[in-house]
Amino acid sequence: MIELRNVTKLYGKVIGVNDFTLTLEPGAYGLLGPNGSGKSTLLNLITGQLRPTLGTVLVLGEPPRNNPELFRRLGYCPGSEGLYAGVSGFDWVRYLQQLQGMTSHEAGEAAEKALGLVGMTQAMHRPISSYSRGMRQRTKLAQAIAHDPDFLILDEPFNGLDPVGRHELTTVLRHWIRQGKSLLFASHLLHEIESLTQSFLLICGGRLLASGTAQDVHDMMVGLPNEVALRTSDPHALAALLLREHVADSVQIKDGFLTVATPQPGRLFEQLPGWLKASGLEVSEMHSADDSLQELFNSLMKLHRGEL
Amino acid sequence: MIGNVAAVFLFEWKRALTLPRMAWWAVLALFPVFIVGVIRFTMPDEARRAMNPIPAEQIWNFWAAMFYALIPMLVSMLGTLLWATPAISAELERRSWVYLTVRPNGGTAVLLGKYLAAVTWVIPPALIGLTIGVPLADTGDGWRMWWAMVRLVCLSCPAYGAIYLMLGTLLPRRALVLAVAYTLIFELVIRFIPAVINKLTVQFRLQALLVEWCNLSLAGPGGRPSGVQALIGDEPAWQHVSILLLLPPVLLLIAVAILRWSEFSASAESDV
Structure with a gap:
């Protein structure tokens, strides 16, 4: 579906995407990364808005830049607003479908259907200036799906949606995925991606940090230090004990908590009670990294920043 | 492709039917009429003209120059400058450009559709201004004056529209500055330099x-050639018409080429 070979995009001296190599088969993927990580640049490269400084981009087997045939099969919902205030949602979506090559009548029918799918039937003939942010998001999604593309690309589609709107949009997108169509969905919030797919790409600093399912990333993390936080009566003494026992790579004391990065979490959990009993130290709270994607994400980010 | 261009053209026309834009349209149509009316009613009346007669040729030359300055120059240039120049920059500022360019030939269709919308938006007020202004001016041969100006409007609007659209595509973030600079430097200063460059x-x-x-007389005192003759050149009319008709398609092709080559993504300057 997408193939990027050593893709680099430079804005003058600033790197947007750095030596990105990736092959994605048809399916649903979440593109996860903090703000400024290069998600939008990557989407702009995939949709042909930008030309890579180095490397090759192929989407559905074709280069995306100035490629009318590809644009017939692609639906894109950008992160920016960019709607015409004085025009109705229906007129705007119909106009964009006419640009897809539909006749006015076909475009009107497609617009009506898509706006209905995202719950905008009641408001579709009102000017966009009267829409709430959530309604504008839904209208944006409608323009992307109205021509029934094979591959849908969404950039932060949940922005500005209330919980009900998020639920409705999630339902629409789950239905989309169930139909066997492909989706690439960018967000800086992991739970948004988790609600739709377990396959994700983690991007930071213009580089691909990890890709695959949560389990793939778990496997990748084996052997990397785990963080354990302990509330204790004497954090300095406990830190010294753990360093003496060679079970901690690094320690940090803050607000009565001792945070330990350990390459041997199993040994730590097994032997800690004995060490506490022997030293007379007390531990009242203990937190360790859970298995959620959020923790994986946090660990990968720390790894990328050299903190692990 | 033709359907896409037609869709953009109709969409732009529909969007233009708002009160502020209609007000601008009316100003473009009525400003020349207002100026002609003021001149006409401050001219000496017939009795005073009979005492100190002005040659008909001078009156004709004066009105020809006046109508030319007001309509094929002012209305055509100003109208197309305001409408065609921001074709791309307005979409980029509104961040709506990306929605258009992920369509098959979307960017090209927007460029050409907006060009047609701009030209067809400016020609009607120019023609209305002429149709009201020429009878008001009492030029002596109103029909001839009107017909000459109509032909000049129909040549100047597409030519200026294409120039401004191309400049707006070349440098969308400074489109209006570039268009105004071009107009002042080329069309209003270099034009009056009697050298080969003014032919551009x-x-x-x-x-x-x-x-x-x-049929303006450019002869100076005693029938000698005046300085104006040097600014006009001696090419036949068909040559000027051909060049003015060729200019828009050539400039539009250049604009489309620039568009296909350029990267207009908003993320180039903000969020990466």
Whole structure:
């Protein structure tokens, strides 16, 4: 579906995407990364808005830049607003479908259907200036799906949606995925991606940090230090004990908590009670990294920043 | 592709039917009429003209120059500058450009559709201004004056529209500055330099056609050639018309090429 070979995009001296190599088969993927990580640049490269400084981009087997045939099969919902205030949602979506090559009548029918799918039937003939942010998001999604593309690309589609709107949009997108169509969905919030797919790409600093399912990333993390936080009566003494026992790579004391990065979490959990009993130290709270994607994400980010 | 261009054209026209834009349209149509009316009613009345007669040729030349300055120059240039120049920059500022360019040939369709919308938006007020203004002016041969100016409007609007659209595509973030600078430097200053470079301006062609179609006399005192003759050149009218007709398609092709080559993504300057 997408193939990027050593893709680099430079804005003058600033790197947007750095030596990105990736092959994605048809399916649903979440593109996860903090703000400024290069998600939008990557989407702009995939949709042909930008030309890579180095490397090759192929989407559905074709280069995306100035490629009318590809644009017939692609639906894109950008992160920016960019709607015409004085025009109705229906007129705007119909106009964009006419640009897809539909006749006015076909475009009107497609617009009506898509706006209905995202719950905008009641408001579709009102000017966009009267829409709430959530309604504008839904209208944006409608323009992307109205021509029934094979591959849908969404950039932060949940922005500005209330919980009900998020639920409705999630339902629409789950239905989309169930139909066997492909989706690439960018967000800086992991739970948004988790609600739709377990396959994700983690991007930071213009580089691909990890890709695959949560389990793939778990496997990748084996052997990397785990963080354990302990509330204790004497954090300095406990830190010294753990360093003496060679079970901690690094320690940090803050607000009565001792945070330990350990390459041997199993040994730590097994032997800690004995060490506490022997030293007379007390531990009242203990937190360790859970298995959620959020923790994986946090660990990968720390790894990328050299903190692990 | 033609359907896409037509869709953009109709969408732009529909969007233009708002009160502020209609007000601008009315100002473009009525400003020349207002100026002609003021001149006409401050001229000496017939009894005073009979005592100190002005040659009919001078009156004709004066009105030809006045109508040319007000309509094929002012209305055509100003109208197309305001409408065609921001074709791309307005979409980029609104961040709506990306929605258009992920469509098959979307960018090209938007460019051409907006060009047609701009030209067809400016020609009607120019023609209305002429149709009201010429009878008001009492030029002596109103029909001839009207017909000459109509032809000049129909040549100047597409030519200026294409120039401004191309400039707006070349540098969308400074489109209006570039268009105004071009107009002042090329069309209003270089045009009056009696050298080969002035032949590159649209004004050179239009003014030569004005002289030809209105049969203006450029002879100086004693029948000697005046300085104006040097600014007009001696090319035949068909040559000027051909160049003005060729200019828009050539410039539009250049604009489309620039568009296909350029990267207009908003993320180039903000969020990466």
